[in-house]
Amino acid sequence: MNLASSSTGTELLLLLFAFVLSMVIGVERQIRQKSAGVRTHTLVGTGAAVFTLISAFGFPSVLFGTDVNVDPSRIAAQIVSGVGFLGAGVIFMHRDMVRGLTTAATIWMTAAVGMACGAGMPVLAVAATALHLITVGPLARLTKYLPSPDRRKLITVRYVDGAGVLRAILATATSMGFEASVLRTEVHREDGRQQVRASMRFTGRTPLQSLVIALDDLEGVTGVQLADDDYD
Structure with missing residues (x-):
């Protein structure tokens, strides 16, 4: 033209x-x-x-x-x-x-x-x-059907113990289409409160970054970190 x-x-x-x-x-x-x-x-x-x-x-x-x-x-x-x-x-x-x-x-x-x-x-x-x-x-x-590097990732969540936060974490993950499994938990005191550090594996089609942001916004969650999966 x-x-x-x-x-x-x-x-x-x-x-x-x-x-x-x-x-x-x-x-x-x-x-x-x-x-x-x-x-x-x-x-x-x-x-x-x-x-x-x-x-x-x-x-x-x-x-x-x-x-x-x-x-x-x-x-x-x-x-x-x-x-x-x-x-x-x-x-x-x-x-x-x-x-x-x-x-x-x-x-x-x-x-x-x-x-x-x-x-x-x-x-x-x-x-x-x-x-x-x-x-x-x-x-x-x-x-979504291609192999994703997220399958080799774990999410480590720190949250306040005894406040029902774990239920909220699992409910949030389920609502976003993830299946969750808790691999390890550690209890420690931080800032005068008893907290739990849980290493969790999530599987789903949604990118894990979206789940990390959603979990970080939950009340009672004090930290969320995405790390490599070393449990296999």
């Missing part, structure tokens, strides 16, 4: 393409209740398309008849860098667990879709959107 002599109507059509495709990606993120949803992804994709359209078609008319050359790829490179900072805003750490990487990558992907639309390549933008939906949909479900 050659847009060297693109009309305003064509530019608006490309912008609409970017808006719709970015919104589709945002709806998928919203349904999965991620930190960045429809509005964020729609704005990122549409904004990237606007910047790309400006860089590709905005300056030649202004510089017509001059000897100044414009490199449209310079703005495209700045879009990639700018969106990288935006994506970093949805990544956070909780203890030694990192969350938000997939959402950050999705924001980056949405910007790429918007840039493809702005550059006059709607077919590529549609293909990229379809591949994104495949990656976070069927492919994500397929990876």
Whole structure:
């Protein structure tokens, strides 16, 4: 698709393409209740398309008849860098667990879709959107059946003794689809309270990082640590 002599109507059509495709990606993120949803992804994709359209078609008319050359790829490179900072805003750490990487990558992907639309390549933008939906949909479900390094991990939980915390731990794990087995417990005093240190093995399809964060938020739990499984 050659847009060297693109009309305003064509530019608006490309912008609409970017808006719709970015919104589709945002709806998928919203349904999965991620930190960045429809509005964020729609704005990122549409904004990237606007910047790309400006860089590709905005300056030649202004510089017509001059000897100044414009490199449209310079703005495209700045879009990639700018969106990288935006994506970093949805990544956070909780203890030694990192969350938000997939959402950050999705924001980056949405910007790429918007840039493809702005550059006059709607077919590529549609293909990229379809591949994104495949990656976070069927492919994500397929990876649940692949061998996971989590199967070689143990969770060590420290909690206050005699307060019913162990029941809450097991109930939380069960509600998240895990099967739990307690391998070893040690009782000790810490901060003037009797506490239990339990080494536990959890098996399930959900990443253990999610369980670690959930257990750490339970009342009576004083510490959660993910470690290698040395009991086999």
